[in-house]
Amino acid sequence: xxxxxxxxxxxxxxxxxxxxxLVEIVGLSLRVSLSAVALAVVIGLxxxxxxxxxxxxxxxxxxxxxxxxxxxxxxxxxxxxxxxxSRAGPLGVLGLLFTPTAMIIAQAILxxxxxxxxxxxxxxxxxxEYSEQxxxxxxxxxxxxxxxxxxxxxxxxxxxxAGFGRASAEVGxxxxxxxxxxxxxxxxxxxxxxxxxxxxxxxxLGLGIVxxxxxxxxxxxxxxxxxxxxxxWA
Amino acid sequence: MLKLRTLAIAALMAMTLxxxxxxxxxxxxxYITVASTTSTANSGLFDFLLPxxxxxxxxxxxxxxxxxxxxxxxxxxGDADVLFVHHKPSELKFVKEGFGVKRSDVMYNDFVMVGPKxxxxxxxxxxxxxxxxxxxxxxxxxxxxxxxxxxxxxxELELWKGAGIDPTGAENKWYSATGSGMGAxxxxxxGMNAYSLTDRATWLKFKNKGDLEIVLxxxxxxxxxxxxxxxxxxxxxxxxxxxxQAFIDWTIGKEGQGLINEYKIxxxxxxxxxxxxxx
Numbered sequence: 001x002x003x004x005x006x007x008x009x010x011x012x013x014x015x016x017x018x019x020x021x022l023v024e025i026v027g028l029s030l031r032v033s034l035s036a037v038a039l040a041v042v043i044g045l046x047x048x049x050x051x052x053x054x055x056x057x058x059x060x061x062x063x064x065x066x067x068x069x070x071x072x073x074x075x076x077x078x079x080x081x082x083x084x085x086s087r088a089g090p091l092g093v094l095g096l097l098f099t100p101t102a103m104i105i106a107q108a109i110l111x112x113x114x115x116x117x118x119x120x121x122x123x124x125x126x127x128x129e130y131s132e133q134x135x136x137x138x139x140x141x142x143x144x145x146x147x148x149x150x151x152x153x154x155x156x157x158x159x160x161x162a163g164f165g166r167a168s169a170e171v172g173x174x175x176x177x178x179x180x181x182x183x184x185x186x187x188x189x190x191x192x193x194x195x196x197x198x199x200x201x202x203x204x205l206g207l208g209i210v211x212x213x214x215x216x217x218x219x220x221x222x223x224x225x226x227x228x229x230x231x232x233w234a
Numbered sequence: 235m236l237k238l239r240t241l242a243i244a245a246l247m248a249m250t251l252x253x254x255x256x257x258x259x260x261x262x263x264x265y266i267t268v269a270s271t272t273s274t275a276n277s278g279l280f281d282f283l284l285p286x287x288x289x290x291x292x293x294x295x296x297x298x299x300x301x302x303x304x305x306x307x308x309x310x311x312g313d314a315d316v317l318f319v320h321h322k323p324s325e326l327k328f329v330k331e332g333f334g335v336k337r338s339d340v341m342y343n344d345f346v347m348v349g350p351k352x353x354x355x356x357x358x359x360x361x362x363x364x365x366x367x368x369x370x371x372x373x374x375x376x377x378x379x380x381x382x383x384x385x386x387x388x389x390e391l392e393l394w395k396g397a398g399i400d401p402t403g404a405e406n407k408w409y410s411a412t413g414s415g416m417g418a419x420x421x422x423x424x425g426m427n428a429y430s431l432t433d434r435a436t437w438l439k440f441k442n443k444g445d446l447e448i449v450l451x452x453x454x455x456x457x458x459x460x461x462x463x464x465x466x467x468x469x470x471x472x473x474x475x476x477x478x479q480a481f482i483d484w485t486i487g488k489e490g491q492g493l494i495n496e497y498k499i500x501x502x503x504x505x506x507x508x509x510x511x512x513x
Contacts, residue, residue, distance in 0.1 A: 031432055048410070066350055086311045086312070087312030087313050087470055087472065088310075089311075090311055097313055098298060107359040152343050173399065179296075179298035180298070181296045181297060181298060182296075184296055195412075196418065197276065197416070197417030198276050198417050198440065199421060199424075200441045200442075201441070
């Protein structure tokens with residue numbers, strides 16, 4: 001159990017000394033995951049809302065499919081993105097493999113279904129409540145989308161946080177498409193995997209503690225902003 | 235409260251959109267991608283070697299460290315400029331099939347068999363690796379294998395074959411193919427007090443040894459040769475031929491070879507340079 005206590009010491013040491021490698025790795029992790037979440041929000045919110053409001057053949061099947069995609073295995077997404085971006089693959093000419101951009105693409109694919117599926121549920125519930133009122137005002141589904149998304153904004157924050165949690169915690173996809181290259185594509189999770197493979201369990205767990213701390217800080221900040229904003233609008 | 239709201243939105247936008255717009259800081263630099271093995275990276279050799287090369291030439295070396303099997307696959311797909319691995323038959327095949335320009339010896343070290351200190355299978359008495367494996371099989375003592383088509387895994391399977399044993403069948407409960415890297419496999423071996431085959435450099439650097447120690451070493455068959463190959467620019471037009479060749483020339487040249495011999499882990503020389511002059 002020495003490793004566990006050593007891990008806390010290591011984590012503290014990394015933080016107190018403001019370890020330059022750690023700062024770089026944390027910066028890249030945030031850059032990749034936040035960008036992926038931003039993409040997922042841009043795509044997922046309107047898609048989720050549209051799926052909640054429009055009726056069309058095959059809609060139920062699509063909803064089930066979207067919900068299932070929330071469980072996409074990161075390693076499979078990584079593999080598919082690798083095959084697409086590899087020099088031997090269809091998008092190979094772009095030369096994106098082993099870059100942060102490739103990692104953002106892979107994580108965006110993982111996160112978008114989560115944001116879209118949760119948005120759909122939230123908007124669908126709101127629509128049940130407001131559809132008659134909105135229809136009486138002459139608003140069809142299309143014009144209702146922005147209004148409902150705006151109305152659900154505080155609930156949707158949770159959907160976005162769920163997406164961020166998924167992105168920042170996964171290792172399978174970024175390991176394959178990023179390659180875990182030192183100073184280029186090494187993130188918190190791939191660094192942890194690397195230290196485990198070196199048998200340095202204390203350092204690995206120390207990094208894990210830092211990662212959890214960062215996640216906690218982001219969630220706390222979001223929660224505080226949300227609370228204040230809700231109070232301001234109440 | 236309006237101020238707070240504006241501030242929050244602005245901060246959020248800067249955090250999310252900023253990174254998208256910011257180009258990769260390294261994008262403009264001169265760099266090559268090297269597909270290599272976990273042993274060269276995890277042993278710390280690259281951390282020692284590469285900064286010196288970069289300092290001299292201004293060429294950044296980006297290492298993707300995976301098992302030899304996967305590294306070769308990456309190179310075949312053109313996802314690396316240089317291949318630096320340790321399984322000569324596979325390397326020669328890679329060149330013969332036209333994926334690589336030419337293979338050069340770089341260095342060697344050796345594989346060692348590790349196992350529990352108590353040595354329940356009695357491997358320590360054996361001189362030859364094949365005899366050691368036979369004892370493990372007879373005793374049905376736990377053995378952790380890479381099982382990932384890596385250079386070490388290929389070597390291990392060749393050794394079993396040489397000993398006339400096929401341990402990979404499902405009925406052999408004592409044989410665990412972890413399907414993962416050297417370190418992960420050693421973690422498994424350490425956790426279940428199993429025997430395993432590892433390259434010496436990874437073993438020296440590995441920190442979670444637990445109750446394991448080297449139980450067999452020195453058999454000439456455990457020789458572990460590393461080779462370096464430029465990915466064929468005729469197969470993949472984008473291969474950075476000149477930069478890649480510069481790295482190869484440096485590695486098998488006087489400076490690189492000298493530095494490889496200098497690198498030590500806990501006072502032990504980890505790799506022995508053996509490039510042929512003029513190759």
